[in-house]
Amino acid sequence: MTTELTPAAPTLEQVAALAGVSRSTVSRVVNKSPHVTDEAAEAVRRAIDTLGYVPNRAARSLASRKTHVIALVVPESTAKVFADPFFASVVQGVALHLSDTEYTLNMVIASEASPDKTRRYLIGGNVDGALVVSHHTGDHSYAHIGQTLPVVFGGRPLMEDESASYFVDVDNVAGAETATQYLLETGCRNLAIVAGRQDMPAGVDRLAGWRSAVRRAGLDDSLVESGDFSPRHGADAMRRLLHRGQPIDGVFCSNDQMAAGAMGVLRERGLRVPDDVSVVGFDGDYFSETANPPLTTIAQPATGLGRRMAEVVVDLIEGRDVERVTMMPTQLLVRGSTLPLPQS
Amino acid sequence: MTTELTPAAPTLEQVAALAGVSRSTVSRVVNKSPHVTDEAAEAVRRAIDTLGYVPNRAARSLASRKTHVIALVVPESTAKVFADPFFASVVQGVALHLSDTEYTLNMVIASEASPDKTRRYLIGGNVDGALVVSHHTGDHSYAHIGQTLPVVFGGRPLMEDESASYFVDVDNVAGAETATQYLLETGCRNLAIVAGRQDMPAGVDRLAGWRSAVRRAGLDDSLVESGDFSPRHGADAMRRLLHRGQPIDGVFCSNDQMAAGAMGVLRERGLRVPDDVSVVGFDGDYFSETANPPLTTIAQPATGLGRRMAEVVVDLIEGRDVERVTMMPTQLLVRGSTLPLPQS
DNA sequence: ATGAAAGCGCTAACAC
């Protein structure tokens, strides 16, 4: 039936008629042009109200050559782990900020099979800007569109010419160092790490931070196993770590989900957290709160990251100057998975 | 600077010129009309390829009066708990399905402060259909737009005239019964429930399912406490349950997040799961997998629900006949938080 | 400050 459900949305022209002005004037009012007398503006506003007028986006963008649409590009593989609470919070931050602006959020799942489809869609004039969120390896396909369209990455892109792209991130190295440092301060001396994927900046940087802190303390930094950031891989990595037979009294996990998995294994083996082994995670997500015991972790401002990403694209689109890089602060959240700090 | 970054996207007209046909023919090819000779179609396709032509959505929808945009409406309060993995998976399902169609996903955060803004946006001709996802109480504001625009709800809407709206859901009553039944079969006799919000259909139905199974077994159904579906509230409810001083050997929790919280309390009190108390959750999300022990739960096909919602709106938009209600199956996932079934 | 007129890039009758 392809029914004509919409009861003929009122047009700008009807508003103009009712207000007794020309379409141009209505357009000016709608677009907040200062060159309109108060009376005219008032009349138009009343007409808009009584008619329940809503500008037609299609017409508007066709005429203005601006879509007011911002794409949120999610690589398909990331979509599969959409359940990652950190990622979900970033999206939430983006959506929340955009809802305060006149921009609209267009979620795009980028199939890895046909990356060109997405690329063309983006540079085909269908969006004014794009946000790329992914824990994944620097998708080179999106590196170049940054020259054609404002693009902001969530997390430092893993590319040679980093300097060319805009991104917002946290200092993963510093965060991991802080976590490791805390483990050391609470008395741990046999440190291990459940590292993240080494083809992702976050994975690489957090390992580097751990390593730097461990070396600085003059300790062994060979207890390294990594996983793909999922609880299951966290558990597997922990098993491999234990299997080495070396003593371990402190583990830094590159994210909370893996920490949750690792703690499960620890408990299976009869090791108490934190009495036998202390554990610190990274992210500060739901997993860390619900864990048993609650996880000491390096919290990232997830929704803040999303918010900031949205702010940056909008600024870029509107021609404002923006810093290429925004670093957001992390925060050590001390909870039950680590020992108390010794009296000082 | 509002730079003219886009290098003049090629228009349909240019394709027509290069292919040596009229714009109509190009349009026909793009829209897969059967009334085009193979040669013409081929020529057009080549032209499209060499030019890298992408149809302009704005122009297309202005002319065709179809936006090919589907709004995913997320009430602001829900956005705050976006970290709910179940919800995230639903969104993922929607996005995944839509990416296979020519429809685009427009995420809309509906501020509860100005519901009219969202309503107007939706019925203002900016989208072809809407999906409303929320654990929340029947948002009456969206009830009526269903008459103006194809709308599909995720979860049965809590409204008087349910029959009037399209929705996809799982049978929460049956799922809860199954869970409770399983608890009974494994020998539990002192059952309690950590119920969900009673202003949401899922909360009400799951409590009803538990109650029905408990009564059928001739047992006491007074051990009821509820929470808001968050881990924290699950923990609080469990504490209140324990505080009553009555024996409890089996708890059904209305979702996995609350079950995670409840298990934490159980462990705090020195009660072993499942030896002392068995626990069953609902959802089958990440929390249930990572829990310690892994949670026996009623799994919902979260991404499937999203997928189906997307299918339904698209069918509705394109005038196909669709069932008003789609019920998806739930599945009992037996894991470590319950006792083994007795030998039969 | 306001109006008139000319499109934006595409689809949709309608003729051929």
Next chain:
DNA sequence: GTGTTAGCGCTTTCAT
């Protein structure tokens, strides 16, 4: 089967 002709609803010079 294909081209021609009008717009879709809005913004935007350009006059006035």
